[in-house]
Amino acid sequence: MRVMVRDGLFTDAEEPALLGSQCAACGSVHFPRAEACTYCATEDPDPVELSGSGTLWAWTAVTAPPPGYQGEVPYGVGVVELPEGVRVITRLTESDPGALAAGQPMALRVVTLHRDDDGNDVVTYAFAPAPS
Amino acid sequence: VSGVAITGVGMHPFGRFDGVSTTDMGVAAVRAALREAGVGKGGFQAAFCGTAYGGVATGHKVLSRLGMTGMPIVDVEAGCASGGAALMLAAAAIRAGQYDTVVVFGTEKMPKGIIRSSFFEPWQEEAGLAATPAFFGLRAQRLCLASGVTKDHLARVVVKNRRHGKANPDAMYQKETTVEEVLASRVVCEPLHLFMLCSPNEGAAALVLRRADLPSPSVNVTPIPVTLAAAVLRSHIPGPVLSESTPLAGLSHDEVPAPTTLAATDAYEEAGVGPSDLDVVECQDTDAARELLSCEELGLCEPGGSAALLSSGATALGGRLPVNPSGGLLSKGEPLGASALGQVVELVRQLRGECGPRQVEGARVALSHTVGRGANAGVVILKR
Numbered sequence: 457m458r459v460m461v462r463d464g465l466f467t468d469a470e471e472p473a474l475l476g477s478q479c480a481a482c483g484s485v486h487f488p489r490a491e492a493c494t495y496c497a498t499e500d501p502d503p504v505e506l507s508g509s510g511t512l513w514a515w516t517a518v519t520a521p522p523p524g525y526q527g528e529v530p531y532g533v534g535v536v537e538l539p540e541g542v543r544v545i546t547r548l549t550e551s552d553p554g555a556l557a558a559g560q561p562m563a564l565r566v567v568t569l570h571r572d573d574d575g576n577d578v579v580t581y582a583f584a585p586a587p588s
Numbered sequence: 589v590s591g592v593a594i595t596g597v598g599m600h601p602f603g604r605f606d607g608v609s610t611t612d613m614g615v616a617a618v619r620a621a622l623r624e625a626g627v628g629k630g631g632f633q634a635a636f637c638g639t640a641y642g643g644v645a646t647g648h649k650v651l652s653r654l655g656m657t658g659m660p661i662v663d664v665e666a667g668c669a670s671g672g673a674a675l676m677l678a679a680a681a682i683r684a685g686q687y688d689t690v691v692v693f694g695t696e697k698m699p700k701g702i703i704r705s706s707f708f709e710p711w712q713e714e715a716g717l718a719a720t721p722a723f724f725g726l727r728a729q730r731l732c733l734a735s736g737v738t739k740d741h742l743a744r745v746v747v748k749n750r751r752h753g754k755a756n757p758d759a760m761y762q763k764e765t766t767v768e769e770v771l772a773s774r775v776v777c778e779p780l781h782l783f784m785l786c787s788p789n790e791g792a793a794a795l796v797l798r799r800a801d802l803p804s805p806s807v808n809v810t811p812i813p814v815t816l817a818a819a820v821l822r823s824h825i826p827g828p829v830l831s832e833s834t835p836l837a838g839l840s841h842d843e844v845p846a847p848t849t850l851a852a853t854d855a856y857e858e859a860g861v862g863p864s865d866l867d868v869v870e871c872q873d874t875d876a877a878r879e880l881l882s883c884e885e886l887g888l889c890e891p892g893g894s895a896a897l898l899s900s901g902a903t904a905l906g907g908r909l910p911v912n913p914s915g916g917l918l919s920k921g922e923p924l925g926a927s928a929l930g931q932v933v934e935l936v937r938q939l940r941g942e943c944g945p946r947q948v949e950g951a952r953v954a955l956s957h958t959v960g961r962g963a964n965a966g967v968v969i970l971k972r
Contacts, residue, residue, distance in 0.1 A: 462711035476837075487837035494826045494835075514733075514830070516725035516777045523704035524713025533722040533777075535829055541840045543829040547716060553778040558733060569715060580715045 461569060461580040464489065472566050473508055474544065474581060477501035485540040506544075508564035509586065510536040513543055517551045526570045536562050536583045547582040561586040591800035592679045592816040594970070596625025597933040600695070602791035602920040603760040610642050613792035614650035614695035617926075621691070622654075625796035626805045632796070633687040635661045636678050638670030638694035639925035646695065646925075667707075667832075668872065669958045670694060671793065671928030672821055672966020678797050679819040688802060693794035694930075696923035703788050707834065707961050717836075721785060721875075725777030727830045728877030732779060735892040737880055739779050741899070743770040745876040746783050746918055748904050753915020755945040758930075760789055760921040784876040789921030793929035795936075812940040817859035817953075817969045822851040824963035832963035847965035848872075848885035848957060855955070856887075859969040863887040866909060867951040868938050870931035872959050873916040882957055883911065886967070905946060913938065913946045928966055931956040939972040 460468060465488055467473050477486045479493035479501045487506060492499045515534035521527075532548030534556075549565060550556055563586035569578045598620025600613040614637070622628065637647030647661045666673035671694040678690040708718035731737050747767055753759040765783060773782040798804065800815060824831050824847040829838025831846055845853075856862055863886065871886065873879035880894035888909060889897040897903060903911035914920060914934040917927060935954035937943050956968040 461715045462709075484839070495839075514726040514729050516722055516729060516779075518716060518719045518722050518777060519775060520702070522702050522713070522716065522719035522722075524708075524710065524718060525716045526714065527716060531716055533716065533719065533726070535726060537840050542837050543840055544837045545717060545829060545835070578714065 457576045458579050459572070459576045461578050466566065466581040467505070468566050468579060471508060472564050472581065473505035474564065476504050476506045476542070478504045485542045487542060487544055506540055506542065507538050510538040510562050510583065512556060512558060512560045512562050513537045515548055515553055515556045517553050534583065547580060549582050549584040556585070561588045590683065592682050593798050593800040594795055594814045594816055594936050595798045595804050596621040596623070596627065596796035597936045598624065598794045599758050599930065599933050600792040601758040602789055602923055602926070602930065605790055610639070610646060610695050610697045611649045611653060613790065614646070614693055615653045617695065617792035617794035618650055618654060618691060618693050621693070621794035621796050624811065625798070627689060627796055629656050631805065632689040632691050633659050634678070634681060635659060635691040636674035637661065637663045638674040638929065639663060639696055640665050640667060640670055641696060641698060642925060650693065650695065666821065666960065666964040667962050668874070668922070668924055668960025669821060669928055669964035669966035670925040672819065672958050672968060673964065675929065675932065675968060676819045676821045676966070679816055682797055682799055689796065689798045691794065691796055692929065693792065694926035694928065695792035696925040697790045698788035698923055705961060721777040721780065723830065723834060724785065724875040724878065725780050727881065728779050728875060730830060731877050731881050735880070735884070735894055737877065737895045739771065740767065741880065741895045742779065742784050742876040743767040744898060745873070745879050746770045749873060749912050749916040749918040752905055752913050752946055753919025756915045756919065759915045759919040760787060761919045780875055780877070786874050786917040787921040789923055791923040791926045791930065793926045793933045795929060795932060812972055814936045814939050815971045817861070817971045818855040819968045820851045820855040820858060821964060821966050822847050822854065825850065832959050832961055834961055846885045847963040848882060848959050851965040851967040852886045852957070855967040855969050859971070861953055861969060865953050866955050868913060868935065868948040868954045869909060869911045869957070870914060870916070870934055871911055871957040873912055873918050874922060876918065879911065879916065886955065886957055905948065910948045913943065913948055924960070928956065928958040931958065932968055932970070935970050939970055
């Protein structure tokens, strides 16, 4: 079985999406979904699905397992800019920083982190290099 | 409204000290500061203690050991800026006339290795998104892209600070290094190598603050008076995705000022000085890129000008504006609750002219800067 690392962050579909929200007052987009706008404090922003395509804005790789992490190292971590005007912190499927370039197209994927004690595959969102 | 003077300072060195407790280190620093200020039991009306990992009633445990309790004792947690937050509260209380004399200290024993922070939710740890060095690496890469900073510049920050730290008996590392040695250390998170990251560690620092219009009770030779001209703490305005507020998303533009800039702007106004008036700076250098970014965010150079500022030699001892003459956190290591007050202790000693081989000659105006998760940015300005 597949279980999400946390419910409510993304859809585990063929074409996955990040679950965000948009403020009806100022138009700002948030990820994860917010209960009040991060920027203007207006309550109950509208739920939206964010674009699964973006461009790479920053990237690195983690070479030693940080506290609480049970997956493999190295793994990529970066920032992807989405067309909604949002920059998202994300895992990257590419763990070699030398194989990535600023502004390259990226696509959302769902990836397996590790298998938990009940034999479930724990999955999370990540961005992968996409053909331009 | 009275000004605030710093009449005594004390330190427990920063490093690793097996068998020495958080309380032991706090006792050593507070005792030294009280002795210098000529203050004993009954001589202060409040105490503020900065600590992030110290646990319940850290400040009480220190003052109980010294036999000095009864006054309000408040522990303050604001990540890397915990000491700055404690200082802000103490200074405001004195200015408001609530107290004449206040003890401010910070003490910390950090767990070893990558800092595990309760700031992150368990799923972030499980997903590998609670890796502090990764955030440092991403921020360093953006600085490289935006400001023309190279790995060579990053290595030179480490070489500079370690050279300064060689003359600081309170530093964890008192040995110089070279650009080659820094770049030969393993990559932790590109573009940052191991030597470009500070070590979480242990230590304590303490200050005695006093209304500036009261005579010092010190029976010792009165130290050169140092005035606390500003002590500001600010949190973040949301927007920058790589700010110390450590969000999961931010805005696709760079127009929102960083928490450090917010705190510095307020501090310059409160102290009535600007960046060009500064003689010496201790700033957050948890990684080598952070020092360069701190220089930009504090207005020590134009945005994008930090590599040129470093290369000019201005920020080295002997330069126009020495940055981190103590060796910085890259030499001292970082005990969260004590790091900001450690900077202030260094700057008080610099303004008094007590720093020997690492003395910034004729220093009269000094700035301390810390910024940490939350975000919390603390900026302190001292004058003599």
